[in-house]
Each structure stands twice: as structure tokens, then as C-alpha cells.
Amino acid sequence: MNTVLFLAHTECDGTLHKSALEALTAATALAGGLGHTLVVGIIGAEVTAAADSVAQCGARIYGVSGPAFADGRYASDLAAAEAVAKACDAQIVVAPATSRFSRALPGLAVRLGGRVDTHLSGLEAADGQPVARRWFYRQRMEGTLTRSERPWVLTLDSGCAEPFSGAGKAEVEALAVDVATRTTVSGLECPSADQQTIRPDARVLLVAGAGWTKKQADGAVHVDAAEETILTFLNATKSSLGSSKSLVDISGEGHAVISFLTHMHQVGQTGSSPRHAKGLATCCHGEEPHVVGWRFIGERRAINTDAGCGWAQGKCDVLYVGDAFAVMKKVNELLG
């Protein structure tokens, strides 16, 4: 019987990330729909707790564990994934599109003589075949695809399935894997709790547009006031902070800039497409790439001085026509 392999890696605390549990739901449904056997492979320093957390999926579970697999590293993750895939003769491999697996699993397709499709937005069985959906041109159009090649390695983006739930006592078959690598992971550089950035778990995304750095009604720029207003809001709400590319890039044009904005905040065509329940856009204007930054935001509101703004019309639920400096200052007062 053919095999669908679900691959996951553990987090620092030995658990599985929510995106891994979502991918397991998709893999379970795919295996059921195709009539294939589901096998689970878990990679990490210690995999017992992670295996227990998915024990009720009913699959045979392989584990590759040890200090060499604690950190995300191409050579070690790929060696582990290759060992599991070959142990169960996987025809289809489903994994979460985490940074760790996005780095390593395309190489798995080459080693297995198969193909890879990444960042899927959907996966299902139709007419006995696996059918995937993904975005093209940076979330501007969505396509449905199939493949004849096997093994087929698939990574699923987060937020596209319900997380699997079903803990128990799992039996893990340990695989021994030798790792040859010249790379050492020396640590992480994490933003502090107060540092503003894209926070995956935040409910709200605040998008700061270039208008914050432009001349205001008095003919002067007020970047200091803009920075204070934005930071006060972010500290009060713990929202994600996103920025248009123009605002990040204008430093190269000699314009005033908001000091804490970097390319890490960019949303849209050349940045990220974050997923948050709510989004509030301020001082943005309407260009095609911005649509991409909004794609996966649930409820959307915008503050802009232009009632006909293309960024807002048809794309957000409510457009407040007003001065974002004044409105956000009052919002901050009300938030306390």
C-alpha cells in the first residue's frame, strides 16, 4: 500500500507547533481520501512528548532524535527527513512550511528523485489523486495543481487547516542517522517583548504608510510625533507592525524615516503576507502590491485623508476619512 508521510520537527520545548498540527490534519485527510497508509516522522532533540501529542492519529511513528537535531540546520534536517522517507517508502510527504522545513525539504525532493511544491494553501484528495492549491505571483492569483511524479514533497502554509487534536501514549520507532555538516548553530537573536515587529500571534496588524513621514498641514514633517503615536498604540495593543515598502525604502532617497521600521516590517509584494484577525492601515495609498499585504487579514479598516483611496475602496470594510495623526492620538488616549 502507498504511504503518505507526515513530517514534523519539535519546537524548543519538545512540542509540535500549531502549523505542524494543521499539516497533520491535512495529511490525515489526504491519506484517508487516497486510501493510503499514514506514517508520522518527528525530528528533534527529544521526540517522545511530540509523538504522544499526536498518538491518536493511529499512524506508525518514526523518530529521529538527539542533540544534532535540536536546531534547524539544512544538512541534519535533510538527513533525518531522508532516513524517515526511505524507511517508510513514502510516495507523498506532507510537512508544515516552517522556516526550518522550508529550508531543508526542497533538497529532500532531489535526494528522493521526486518533486516538491511548497507554501500550499490547500490539499485534498479528488478522484483518487492528491490536489494542491497555492498562490502565484505573491498571493495575487491562486492555482490548483496536480503532479504525476512521486515521491511528491508538499509543505503547507499555516492557517489552512484545523490543528489536529488527539494525545495519548505513542510508540516511537527510533531511526539512527549520521550527520555530516560544517555548520554550527550558535544561537538565536530574538526581538525583545517590547520590540515592534510582525507578531504571528497578534490579533491586530497596524500598517504604517509613507504618509506618516510626509509634510503635514503646517508644512512641516512630524516624524517624532509619528513614532510616538505608533509606538504608543503598539505598546497598548501588542499589535503587529507592518509597513509599506515605500516607507522602508525612502531612507535611500534622503527622506525622513521612522527609525524602528526595517525591511522586516514590509508587507505586500516584496514583504510578508501576515495573517491576523484585524488590520488597521494608516497613511497608506492604493497600489497593486499593497493588496497582497492585505490578502489574509480578516477585518480591515483604514484611516486616510483620501475618500477615494484605492488602498481602501473595495479592499477594507471601513474607511475613516481623516488625519491619522489626530485620530490615532485620540485612539491612544482612549486605549489608556
Add this chain to the structure above:
Amino acid sequence: MSELHIVVCGSIVPDPLQTLAPTEGPSGWALKNEMMLPAVLDPWAGHALFEAAALAKANPGSRVWLVSLAPKAKLQQVMMSVSQKAPFELVVADGPASGFTDSFETARVLAESIKGIAGLDTGKLLLFGGWQSASRGSGAVMQMVGEILGVTEQFQGVDKLAVRDDGSMEVKERIEGGAYQISVVSGAPAVFGWATGELPEPPNNPQTGMQNMQKNMPALMQAKPADLSGSGLRLSEVAVPQQRRETRVVKDVPVDDMAREIVEWLKA
């Protein structure tokens, strides 16, 4: 410091300000009026190229190649501006730059092109590219090129690469939650899929442009057609989401009322 042979993989994409629409033709899915759309160097590949040029400048004796799979007529137009940004030697595979092209086939063609570079020392190889593209955005091509070439030290979402005196390199890779993973690799060869890096886009230098195009025009003229037909990938449907929201416009309302409504919405 050591001599480095830096190969940058990068193709062209439609100008991000263009409105894109898919269309199905006899050879599969493509963009409507694709050949008419103005093109630019893929943004992340551009960052990789600028980082490569800076690294080569800091390590005398180093060389930079830009390997591109793209329609050569469109690529030539883009190179007129890109060539003014940094010195490099162009290697061209004449083929589609479409986002609907199979990532493995793209990787295979790029790897074959790299194998054909005269004078490339794979012991000094740093393979650069964007960690994703603005077309297919698979984030998979660089890993596969590296794997085909036997390079198994790989990094993705790179924002910083520092070469030490002993030839080892410290790498900052983007991971989830705005954090970086810091790694050290003992030296070349290695693959680096760049995010934005930390360098600004270099200003145009017409002299660099002329020197580049003297070398690179022959590469464009002699580019051989790339065969990407070995894929079993089938796209049954491609569509632009048509969701349009009924926007409620709130204007001529006191600031206090707007702010109160926003706060109620945020807290709901």
C-alpha cells in the same frame, strides 16, 4: 580574506506595480500580455546580487556571475539598468521566467548552466539567490540547485553574511516571529538564499554598465534555449480572487467619534 567565486541565481519578474491576470494558452498557464509587461530583476535576487558585489569587492580576486533563466529579449532590457549597479559576468539560459514553471525544472536548468561556467572553482563557490521569488515564490529552487551541485551547507532568509579572516562565515537567517538564527559555516561551498540583506540598492554607474554589457551582450546573443519540458506538473485552474468588500466611508465625522469607533472595534 579569501577569493570567492560567487554565483547569483536570479531571473526577471513583472514590475510589481502592474496588474496581473492569468490566461491559459496552448503551452499552459501564463500571464495575460506577459511579453508586453515591463520587467524588473526579481527583488530578492537583486538583494543577493548587491550583497555578492559588496562581498567580492571586500575580497580581492573574487568573481561574481549572474545566472539567469529568462526570455533573452526581456532579460536584455532589464540588464541595461541592472548592469549599472554592480560588476558581474552574465550567464543566460533562454527560457520562460513564468511563475507557473516547475521549480525543479528551473533548478535543473540553473544547475546545468552553473556546471558549464568556465573557470568556476566549486571549492570557492558561494551560491547566492533570492530565498523566494516574486513569481512562483516557491522558496525551493536554490536548495535544489545546491543539492544537484552537491552543496549541502545551506541557509535561507539570509539578511547578513560575515566572512571571517579564517574563511569561516557567520550567517543570520530569518526564522519565525521576527527572530534570527545565527550559524557559522566553516567556509565555501555553501548556498545562501537572501532575504533583503542590509545593503541599499547601489546607485547607477554608467561606466560599470558599459563594462558589463561589453561582456554580457555576447552571453545574451549566444544563449541557448532551455528545455523545461520534463515536468508532470499540471495546473487545472488559476484565478485572481474577485472578493470585493463593501467599504463604508466615514467622513465629516468628529475625530473623537472616529477614534471611539476604532477602539470599540479593536476591543470587540
